[in-house]
Amino acid sequence: MEKVKLNNGLAMPILGLGVFQIPDAAACEKAVIDAIEIGYRLIDTAASYQNERAVGHAIKKSGVEREDLFITSKVWVQDIGYEKTKAAFQQSLDKLQLDYLDLYLIHQPYGDIFGSWKAMQELYHEGKIKAIGVANFHPDRLMDLIANSGFTPVINQIETHPFYQQFETQKFLDENKVQIQSWGPFAEGKHDIFKHEILSAIGHKYNKSVAQVILRWLIQRGVVAIPKSIRKERMAENFKIFDFQLSTDDMQHIGTLDTNSSSFFDHRDPAMVKWLSEYKVDL
Numbered sequence: 715m716e717k718v719k720l721n722n723g724l725a726m727p728i729l730g731l732g733v734f735q736i737p738d739a740a741a742c743e744k745a746v747i748d749a750i751e752i753g754y755r756l757i758d759t760a761a762s763y764q765n766e767r768a769v770g771h772a773i774k775k776s777g778v779e780r781e782d783l784f785i786t787s788k789v790w791v792q793d794i795g796y797e798k799t800k801a802a803f804q805q806s807l808d809k810l811q812l813d814y815l816d817l818y819l820i821h822q823p824y825g826d827i828f829g830s831w832k833a834m835q836e837l838y839h840e841g842k843i844k845a846i847g848v849a850n851f852h853p854d855r856l857m858d859l860i861a862n863s864g865f866t867p868v869i870n871q872i873e874t875h876p877f878y879q880q881f882e883t884q885k886f887l888d889e890n891k892v893q894i895q896s897w898g899p900f901a902e903g904k905h906d907i908f909k910h911e912i913l914s915a916i917g918h919k920y921n922k923s924v925a926q927v928i929l930r931w932l933i934q935r936g937v938v939a940i941p942k943s944i945r946k947e948r949m950a951e952n953f954k955i956f957d958f959q960l961s962t963d964d965m966q967h968i969g970t971l972d973t974n975s976s977s978f979f980d981h982r983d984p985a986m987v988k989w990l991s992e993y994k995v996d997l
């Protein structure tokens with residue numbers, strides 16, 4: 715498995731499994747066990763996905779050594795702030811039955827993120843988290859955090875797929891030594907992506923599926939990807955992307971699909987800021 719080196723020296727697999735929208739514990743546990751069996755070592759969960767316990771059971775049952783896995787979780791908005799983040803982190807750790815996390819992220823850029831960031835830095839220095847980062851931060855919010863905390867996140871996990879390619883943001887992140895990670899690499903199937911004419915035609919040339927073309931395009935750009943699937947055959951398909959290389963022409967052709975806007979919602983839309991800030995999860 716190819717790895718990227720984060721700004722603190724930690725190596726992170728460039729491909730992993732995301733477990734968003736798998737609320738059923740048995741389904742989530744099976745998905746993670748299947749993924750690890752296939753060879754996945756990076757698992758991306760979050761407190762708000764309400765499946766950390768299932769991920770923890772799967773890790774235990776997988777038989778793979780803890781140090782060979784890379785486990786990410788995230789603090790949800792209702793736990794933003796110094797004290798609450800410390801408690802939320804311990805709760806995540808307990809549910810996952812782990813004694814450290816590889817990566818812990820601020821899930822949304824709202825509320826007392828500086829309090830959370832301070833708590834996370836302390837947990838990092840205590841060795842309870844190997845690296846800390848953020849998700850869904852637009853460049854201005856990220857620069858605010860870097861400039862006013864003096865501590866640069868290792869990663870920014872943001873919506874990145876053929877219809878929202880994030881080239882400018884990736885440049886900004888590179889300049890600031892923050893690794894870009896894609897969430898929603900398939901735009902969750904929107905735009906009939908798996909049947910897209912251009913992506914299908916490119917796939918045909920390499921005898922690869924649309925999903926494989928998208929993931930290859932991401933990792934060839936140096937973007938860490940965490941596609942979600944509950945189907946083992948799809949996980950295996952999504953994993954077979956290290957045996958081919960897209961030509962420069964094909965990379966550029968995919969570049970023409972960019973709409974430079976979210977396929978979901980804008981994190982700067984005041985209505986969404988309010989909605990997400992008030993979104994309570996039963997943790």
Ligand SMILES: NC(=O)c1ccc[n+]([C@@H]2O[C@H](COP(=O)([O-])OP(=O)(O)OC[C@H]3O[C@@H](n4cnc5c(N)ncnc54)[C@H](OP(=O)(O)O)[C@@H]3O)[C@@H](O)[C@H]2O)c1
Nearest residue numbers: 732733734758849897898899900901902925941942943944
């Ligand atoms: N930080 C954030 O705010 C944030 C937001 C969203 C997501 N994420 C993370 O990013 C991960 C991935 O994003 P996502 O789950 O939103 O969406 P996604 O990975 O873009 O798409 C998942 C969808 O694609 C289907 N799929 C997967 N592989 C396929 C294949 N080879 N062929 C056809 N269909 C396939 C899945 O169906 P099946 O399961 O039925 O195969 C599912 O419906 C999440 O799981 C989560 O870990 C983070």
